[in-house]
Amino acid sequence: MDQRLKPIMFVGTCSDAGKSVINAAFCRIFQQDGYWPAPFKAQNMSLNSYSTPEGGEMGRAQVVQAEACGITPHTDMNPVLLKPTHDKSSQVILNGRPIGNMSAQEYFRDEIGKEELFGEVTAAFQRLDARFNPIVLEGAGSISELNLRDRDITNMRMAIATGASTYLIADIDRGGVFGSVYGTIALLRPEEKARVKGIIINKFRGDIAIFAEGRAMIQELTGIPVVGIIPYFRDIKIEEEDSVALEMKTNTYKEGKINVAIVLLKRMSNFTDFDVLETDPRFNAYYTHDxxxxxxxxxxxxxxxxxxLADLQGIRANGMAEAIVKAYKNGKKVIGICGGYQMLGMRLEDPLGLEGNIPAVPGLGLLPLITTIENEKITTQSHFTFLPSTRENHCEGYEIHMGRSRLIDGATAHPLVRLTDGREEGFYLDAHCWGSYMHGILDNPAVLDHLAEGFEQKENNTSFDYKAFKNEQYDKLATLVRRNVDMDYIYNSLL
Structure with missing residues (x-):
């Protein structure tokens, strides 16, 4: 549409209130209504990341939201990404490129640096705003963290800087929704409160009609209307990157399915690689350290x-390393992706101490590889053929890693994939063991079908189109949110 809308922003009373999913819903709603929306989150903290076509790195949540918009992800949608390396420090990604590791104290206490950083994120927003309409912004965590407010580059400072009509998301399923909403609004400065145009109650169980009195009470307490109540749902599958979501994924073995055990690592990254296994009806995926x-x-x-290296030491200590090798020897399929691919090799080396103070660790010894952690990070999207010698297929994936893997002396290459530029990647030991640096490799039907081979006795042994499935989920989410928010009010707030 030609009509220009103000930016809209979704902020929360707490982490995991559902901001990312509601943001994705509005991205799809605006796209359905003829606008050209784009998502934006100034700063994200996550180990789930993505490589853009330009080779930049960004958080997966904004990738999901870009998919809902029907556009290609770009690092301007998430200009700052913090990737925790251990409990007290993170790798800082700025405009898609790593600029170093910083402790939380260094990052949050560097006042001059924070001003420069705020300039970078507002510039990224402005570049997006010149190309798209409207920009759908997402805040981070709670907007009432008083100790961080003066150094904020993500929440209300961004709402004010962009002139965004802002909506507060509250998770009623946690309980205490009146206190969390009232307290959040009460702690805002007047200029911040002026930006909040409405409240959306999320994850409501039961009959929404019974909350009519509560709705009126919240407006009386805060002076801000409740413009939507979103039902709790389980039948719509939207990728979530928050580690809280990972805690909800652990389940166990199921009869009649191809059971996939995903090893639960302390510093696991890109667990969204396995969302497809939760939706393809042939598989039952579960996360475990048992x-x-x-x-x-x-x-x-x-x-x-x-x-x-630290996670490899961890699975040796808890017995998982031995169990994985035993599984392969007993005829199970064993797959490694990115760091897991490195672990399947003979040895991992970190001579520069980039990951910590462990110089080298023996691998599981299933693949004839030695991996060295190096300074330069590879971030690239790839198009490739899976098992190129045996099948024609067109697959997509992306790489994000600082390790370089090489064959041990005397080993013969058995590439898993051949890229469109002729390069080869990964190692295919046999039908029961292979590894690759390719994130998103399982999203390709050819790879899923190969994973399912040998289990024909299992139920629902048919190909699964994950891209089509995700698109259907965005439409279902948009329909649910439309039915349960006052869209006329929201559109009027954007004029």
Missing amino acids: TDEVEKADIVILPGSKNT
Whole structure:
């Protein structure tokens, strides 16, 4: 549409209130209504990241929202990404490129640097705003963290700087919704409160009509209307990057399915690689650090890690490393992706101490590889053929890693994929063991079908189109939100 809308922003009373999912819903709603929306989150903290076509790195939440908009992700949508390396420090990604590791104290106490950073994120917003309409912004955590407010580059400072009509999301399923909403609004400065145009109650269970009195009470307490009550849902699958979501994913073995045990690492990254296994009806995926659950599985997957050497030491200590090798010897399929691919090799080396103070660790010894952690980070999107010698297919994925893997002396290359530029990547040991740096590799039907081979006795053994499935979910989410918010009010607030 030609009509120009103000930016809209969704902020929260707490972490995991549902901001990312509601943001995605509005991205799809605006796209359906003929606008050209784009998502924006100034600063994200997550180990789930993505490589853009230009080779920049950004958070997965804004990738999901870009998909809902029907546009290609770009680092301007998430100019600052913090990737925790351990409990007290993070790698800082600015405009898609790593600029170093910083402790929380260094990052939040550097006043001059924070002003420069705010200039960078507002410039990214302005570049987006010149190309799209409207910009759909997302805040981070709670907007009432008083100790961080003066150094904020993500929440109300961004709302004021962009002139965004702002909506507060509250999670009623946690309980205490009146206190959390009232307290959040009460702690805002007058200029911040002026930006908040409405409140959306999220994750409501039961009959929404019974909350009519509560709705009126919240408006009386805060002076701000409740413009929507979103029902709690389980039948719409939207990728979530928050580690809280990962805690909800752990389950266990199921009869009649191809059971996939994903090894639960302390510093796991890109667990969204496995969302497809939760939606393809052939598979039952579960996250575990229990050796018994690995023994029961048909397939074992070692995922990526932000600190591969430390996580490899961790799975040796808890017995998982031995269980994984035993699983392969017993005829199970064992797959490694990114850091998990490195772990399947003979040795991992970190001579520069980039991941910590561990110089080298023996691998699981299933693949004839040695990996060295190096300074330069590879971030690239790729188009490739899976198992190029045996099948024609067109696949997509992306790489984000600082390790370089090479064959041990005397080993013969058995590439898993051939890229469109002729390069080869990954190692295919046999039908029961392979590894690759490619994130998103399982999203490709050819790869999923290969994973399912040998389990024809299982139910629902048919191909699954994950891209089509995700698109259907965005439409279902948009329909649900439309039905339960006052869209006329929201559109009027954007004029």
